[in-house]
Structures are given as structure tokens and as C-alpha cells.
Amino acid sequence: MDFIALLAIQILYAIASLALISIGLAIIFGMMRVINLAHGEFLMLGGYAAIVATSHGVSIWIAMLLVAPLVVGMIGIVVERTIIRFLYGRIIDTMLATWGLSLFLVGLTTAIFGNTTVGISAPLGSFEIGAYRASAYTLFVIAVAIVVLAGVFSVLRWTRLGLIARGTMQNANMAAALGVKPPRVYAVTFGVGAALSGLAGGVLAPVSGVFPTIGVAYIAKSFITVIGGGAAIVTGTASASALFGAVNQIATFATTPVFGEVALLAAAILLIRVLPQGITGRFFRRGI
């Protein structure tokens, strides 16, 4: 019984971390049809922002929840203004340019921070489930994921900002005719997506540590989640995270973490063969 509770928490954690690392990418891709291959590096920068701020005496909570998203959000807006905005409508070229950006950022952070892992210890300590101990930080990550998904959903569904964003996403020309400026919507969207990536990177930094090439570890999983999820941003991310996170964690429990990742990929390729439009291409089609 204790073991099942522990397993359940681990599965929930796997789902939550997948959702966290994917939501920023899902927003940028879902709203702007821009594939941001530098997404993993945004997460990495979020981690560095949190760690550097913490080592300068900022409270770890402020560093993770405030500094990381702000810093990466600003970087995101700069990237949008200097690179992405010239490439709208050229999906392939955006992918290539953001891949170049990804390499560039890896090179830059290596030059600044060196090719070593830095970390901060996870706060909150641990709690006991019967004979097992689990980190309380795990529960915090799950809570952050729930709050972020609920927040993005609420903003998109019930605010004027969300309405404008959804309108621009559906038909940019029509939105422009009604007085919205699509370039501004895109810049803000990209910034918000980057900020959420920074938040995820900051929150996960105590778990995994941060090093310049850590983006590689995130990017494959987050892309698979976004593709598997399909068009609806929040519902898609949540449902794909639930599926892939569970597959990954159960396979990891049964065998090794590496095989868990292989199982995740295999599940994703099969899913895309069966549902080319992603989960929300078939189910929850009216979701956000």
C-alpha cells in the first residue's frame, strides 16, 4: 500500500514535470506556429538565473518563482524582436534559426559558467510514507504544475487578453482588422512562453542541477509532449503529459531510467501514427 502511494506520487511528479517543461513550448507553438528549438536553453537559462540569484543572497523562492521567469521572459522578448519576427510564416527557417540560437546559448553559457554542473539543494526536506521517504519538494513541483496549467487556462479562457490571444491565433488578419496588433500579440506571447520556460527551469534546478547542455535532456521530452498533445494548449499539454509521464515512470520503475525514455519515445511515435493531429485533434477538440 505504501509502495503504491509512493509510486503514485512518482507518477504524478513525472506528469507534473513534463507539463511544466512543455507548457512554455506549447504556448509558443500553439499560438504562433513557431517551433522554438532553443526551448531547452530557455529552461537552462531559467535554472542559471535561479541559481545565480540564490547565490547572491536572494531567497530561493523569489529566485525560482520570480527572478527566473522575469529574466528568461526578457530574453525571450529580445529574441523575438531580433530573430523570430523576421521569420514568421517560414516555419522551417524558424526551426533552423532557433537551433542556431540554441547552440549559441550553449556556447555562451559554457564560456561564462564553465562546463560543470551547479546546483542548489532542494528546500522543504522530506516526509515519510510508511517505510519510504519521499522529498517534499516533489509535492511542491506538482503544485506548481497545477497552478501554472490552471493559470494559463484561466487567462486564455476568461480574460480579455486571452480572448485577443486566441483570436489572433485563429485568424491573425481578422484580429488585425478589428484593431489588434498581431506583432505585439506575438511578442508578448513569445515572452510569456519564454517566462514559463524560465519558471520551469528554475523550479526544476534544485532537482536536476544545471549545466550548459541540460537543455538537451528537456527538449526531446517537451517536443514529444507538445506534438502528442495537439492543437489545444492546456488540455493537450495536460493529457499528453499524463499519458507520457505515466508510461515513462512505470517503465522506469520496471526497468531503468534510460529504458523509461525509450518507452516514452516509442509511445509517442505510435501515438502520432494513430492520431497524427495529437490527442486533442481527436478528443477534447473544443478545449484550450
Add this chain to the structure above:
Amino acid sequence: MNARALNAAGLVAVGAIGLAYLILTPRLADLDTVLELTVYMVMAILALSLALVWGYGGILCFGQSAFFGLGAYTYAIAMFNIGESTVPFLLAIALPAAFAALLGYFMFYGRISDVYLGVITLTVTLILFNSVNSTAGPEFHIGAARLGGFNGIPGIPSLNIPGDRGTPIDLEGMFYLSTATLLATYFGLRLLLASRFGRIIVGIRENERRAELLGYDPRAYKLATFTIGAALAGLAGCLFANWGSFVSPTIFGLSQSAQIIIWVIVGGRGTLIGPILGCVGIQWLSASLGANQPSGSESSWASLLSNAPLILGAILIAFVLLAPKGLAPTLGDWGQKLLRPRARKAHASVEPMPVGKE
């Protein structure tokens, strides 16, 4: 001089320069240079594989290094188990091709879009990298070959004269073999692209819907192109494993994948000579910046100037923003304008042209 004659003259020129280079280099250059040039030739074959798949087939494969790495690993593992190089050589081509056929079936027959295709090939590469990286323990072996995980597989026996395991090919022989293979690949691809098959895959790249309405099945043609490209990448991987007698998981890595893309985009999509020149040029640049390792290993992190990712990333961004067509088509346009203002029109079928611009 019409376009056809120009084309033939170009072919003859490439052939003559290639032959002269093949025969003269080992006689004029010292052994170090010959070794260096050998790996450039091997990588140029890899560049050609993506030039076919992406430049002509229009399939944006971000994971060409997966097939390259598979070829290298297949050769190494088979070589330790068999000892005679004919079968490992063939396996190093066949296995990546089979893997590509399987992967391609899911991607092309699933009719996923170009974008997803790029992401999936990238993901497959990363998963392969992670999987092979984690096989360091002695329990991971295939027959007599230990996989070695992140340490890689050292001391891979080199190719021998087919059927005669006592006569391995020496360093100079490797240069001849690699260069001859590159030339054969180049001319083979020219032939392939001039054939009916080549015309159809270019047609599909230009307008998939139209090609399909004319009765061609884009899925099958794309699958075939993808598989041929993977076979070529596997061949390059086999030669690469020979060149250094060493493979490590970094050849599956992201920077290796990125390099191949950069060679093609710098050289020019929709040409064959461009990616070869782009590959040699970028490798030479990396080498002179002090980042000699083709897959970006530890020592390339030494200083900012030799910071390969930083430089390569900047090059990639710059080319996408400023010269998305790449060098060869741009230079080719200028050349043809100089020779004959109207020649370009007759030549258009092998030039990249965005859909909807015809």
C-alpha cells in the same frame, strides 16, 4: 552554350578536379594533411546524404547523425564479432537503411507535417544518444563487442581487402577509398537525380499535392529517398569508424546533427557540390579555430574562440536570416547571369524554388 552543355561542363570539371585531387594529394601533401583530408571526405559523404534528403527530397531530417552513428556502431560491433570486413561494411549500410525505413514508415505513412518530422528525427537522435551513452557497464555487449557507453569503442579494426583479412587498408589507402567513395556518391546522386525517380522527388518537394494528383505516391517516394539517405549516412559512419578506429556516442549528439544541417544550409539546399564545399569549409574553419573534434568533445570547450557551438550557432543564425539559399545557388545564379541571362530558366527544375512561386 545552353544549360545542358553548361551542366555537362560542370560535371566534367568536377570529375577532372576530383580525379586530380585523388591522385595528387597523397603525393604532394604530408601524412597529417592526408589524414585530415580523409575525415573531410568522409564528412562530405555525410553532407551529401542530407543534401539528397533535405535539399532534393524536401525532408527536413534533423537526425541524419543517428544514421551516421548507427553505421559507425554497426561496423564496430560487427567487426569485433566477425573479423573480416566485407559483411560489417555491408551491415553498416543496411542496418541504418532498415532503421530509416521503419522510422520513415511511421512518419511518412502517418502523414505528419514537415515540422513534426524534424522534431521526431531530432528526438530519435537524442534517445539513441542517451541509450548508447548509458551502456558503459560490462554487462552491455553484443557478442564479443562491448558497447562502452560514454567511453565509446576504441581499437576498431580497419577495413581489409574484401575476402583477405590479412591485408588491412593503410592510412593512404583510406584516403583513396574515402575520396573515391565521395566521388562515386556524387556522380551516383547526379545520375539518380537525372533519372525519373529524381525528377519525381524534386516534383514532390515543389508541390506534394500536385504530384499526388498526377498519380505519384509521395509517401513511397519520400520513404525511398529517406532510406537511401540513411544508407549513405551509414556508409559515411562506417568510413568514420575506420578513420579514427574509434566511435563514441557523441557522433549521435546534437552538435553533430547541427553541423550536418549547417554544412547543407551554408553550401546551399538543392545542390550537391554546395554541401560538399560547405562541409569542407566549415570543418576547416572549426579546425583552424582549434575545435578539431568533429563531434565537439571536451577539449573544444577550452576557450571562447575555439567555442564551436557559439561560432556554429552564430553562423547558422546568420545564414538563415541573411542568405537562406546558401552559397552555391547564390554564386551559381551570378555565374549563369554572367554567361547567359536566360539560361536560368531552362535550368530551373533542379534549383530550389519556394512553392507557389512558379
